[in-house]
Amino acid sequence: MNATAAARARIVVVGGGAVGLAFAAASGDEVRVLEGGPARPAADPDPYDIRVFALSEGTRSFLREIGAWRRMPADRIAAVTRMEIFGDDGRSRLDFAPPGGRPLAWIAEANRLSRAIEEAARDRGATISPGTRLRSIACGAGGAEAVLEDGTVAGADLLVGADGADSWVRGELGLACDAKRYPETAVVAHFRCERPSSGVARQWFRRDGILAWLPLPGDRMSIVWSARGALADELAALDPEALARRVRDAGGAALGDLALDSAVARFPLRLIRVPRIAVPGAVLIGDAAHGVHPLAGQGVNLGFQDARNLARALGARSPLERPGDLGLLRRHERARRADVDAMQLVTDRLEWLFGLDGSLAGAARNAGLRAVDSASWAKRLLAAHAMR
Numbered sequence: 001m002n003a004t005a006a007a008r009a010r011i012v013v014v015g016g017g018a019v020g021l022a023f024a025a026a027s028g029d030e031v032r033v034l035e036g037g038p039a040r041p042a043a044d045p046d047p048y049d050i051r052v053f054a055l056s057e058g059t060r061s062f063l064r065e066i067g068a069w070r071r072m073p074a075d076r077i078a079a080v081t082r083m084e085i086f087g088d089d090g091r092s093r094l095d096f097a098p099p100g101g102r103p104l105a106w107i108a109e110a111n112r113l114s115r116a117i118e119e120a121a122r123d124r125g126a127t128i129s130p131g132t133r134l135r136s137i138a139c140g141a142g143g144a145e146a147v148l149e150d151g152t153v154a155g156a157d158l159l160v161g162a163d164g165a166d167s168w169v170r171g172e173l174g175l176a177c178d179a180k181r182y183p184e185t186a187v188v189a190h191f192r193c194e195r196p197s198s199g200v201a202r203q204w205f206r207r208d209g210i211l212a213w214l215p216l217p218g219d220r221m222s223i224v225w226s227a228r229g230a231l232a233d234e235l236a237a238l239d240p241e242a243l244a245r246r247v248r249d250a251g252g253a254a255l256g257d258l259a260l261d262s263a264v265a266r267f268p269l270r271l272i273r274v275p276r277i278a279v280p281g282a283v284l285i286g287d288a289a290h291g292v293h294p295l296a297g298q299g300v301n302l303g304f305q306d307a308r309n310l311a312r313a314l315g316a317r318s319p320l321e322r323p324g325d326l327g328l329l330r331r332h333e334r335a336r337r338a339d340v341d342a343m344q345l346v347t348d349r350l351e352w353l354f355g356l357d358g359s360l361a362g363a364a365r366n367a368g369l370r371a372v373d374s375a376s377w378a379k380r381l382l383a384a385h386a387m388r
């Protein structure tokens with residue numbers, strides 16, 4: 001430690017999902033992660049995890065920095081080298097790919113990703129306590145105290161709430177939250193395909209929702225069908241062969257015949273805005289701080305950038321600043337605001353635009369796709385943004 005660096009702080013993180021663990025791995029401070037769920041099994045099962053994430057270039061560079069990327073099994077990650085987006089008129093489309101065949105994103109399983117980050121966090125000295133439930137928390141600029149269900153007290157200089165979209169910490173801190181339920185439910189499943197995806201991710205903006213096909217290694221792919229109204233129930237009730245045919249036809253049989261290769265999971269979709277994410281002694285990161293529609297596959301990417309930025313802000317604090325000082329936490333809040341607001345605005349507007357009924361709205365959105373497709377500067381911009 002040099003003469004002007006601040007002393008190592010004690011930090012308690014509530015929530016050991018990918019984002020909370022990533023913060024623990026990135027932080028140079030003494031971190032304890034209190035996770036409500038059970039301990040991770042000794043090994044991940046062979047079948048692909050039903051939850052997969054599209055990880056951006058910015059996320060990959062962060063995961064490299066914290067030593068998590070190299071711990072992920074390379075043969076379970078698929079690189080996305082091209083993105084194809086289709087309108088709902090059968091002819092409007094937009095496709096883009098970065099120059100030189102560089103990947104736009106990487107598709108990874110949630111369980112293997114979290115395991116890699118957890119190992120990196122432990123390696124860097126973090127303590128992880130699974131199966132921990134909390135009774136209450138109290139925070140101030142001078143520090144925070146979390147009272148566990150067994151009555152023991154975990155004291156810290158700062159408490160970080162990383163406990164997901166339904167954040168208990170957010171409620172305990174009295175932080176206001178504006179949540180809007182989308183009319184879609186995400187239906188998620190994996191398929192084996194007659195032809196491999198070859199690194200192409202596809203997305204259809206349909207009148208009944210938004211369908212994404214994400215490449216997995218080999219002949220597999222994962223779908224997220226953000227299905228409007230009763231469609232989610234209808235899809236979930238189909239037998240495996242009928243669902244495979246339905247998904248194949250919705251995607252114009254782009255990969256030939258499909259065979260269901262997983263259970264079918266459903267996730268409610270919400271926009272969650274949290275105007276203030278900090279109070280003296282505590283701050284929120286990840287889905288606890290913001291919820292976005294998954295149509296751009298950016299939720300966990302935003303959370304990783306929260307983790308990275310907060311760890312940096314704490315690492316750069318002056319010796320006179322305490323980790324729980326509101327001024328420091330507000331600097332972090334401001335630094336993240338534009339990124340989060342922009343993603344929420346874009347995904348929310350797209351969801352709205354493609355949900356509008358009427359031929360005029362349909363013509364406008366399809367013309368928009370075609371216009372972007374014919375403008376090479378716009379496609380370069382899209383590719384550059386997707387890779388951030």
Ligand SMILES: Cc1cc2nc3c(=O)[nH]c(=O)nc-3n(C[C@H](O)[C@H](O)[C@H](O)COP(=O)(O)OP(=O)(O)OC[C@H]3O[C@@H](n4cnc5c(N)ncnc54)[C@H](O)[C@@H]3O)c2cc1C
Binds near residue numbers: 014036037055168288
């Ligand atoms: C269908 C779908 C597809 C998606 N696809 C993508 C994608 O392609 N790319 C992308 O970037 N994002 C995607 N997302 C978003 C992504 O899933 C989330 O942004 C991400 O999981 C948030 O991580 P987190 O660690 O903040 O929260 P979570 O993953 O929710 O983790 C929270 C953790 O806190 C623990 N916890 C909760 N309450 C307590 C408590 N009281 N005490 C202690 N621990 C507690 C939980 O057990 C959990 O481990 C998708 C989301 C959906 C619904």
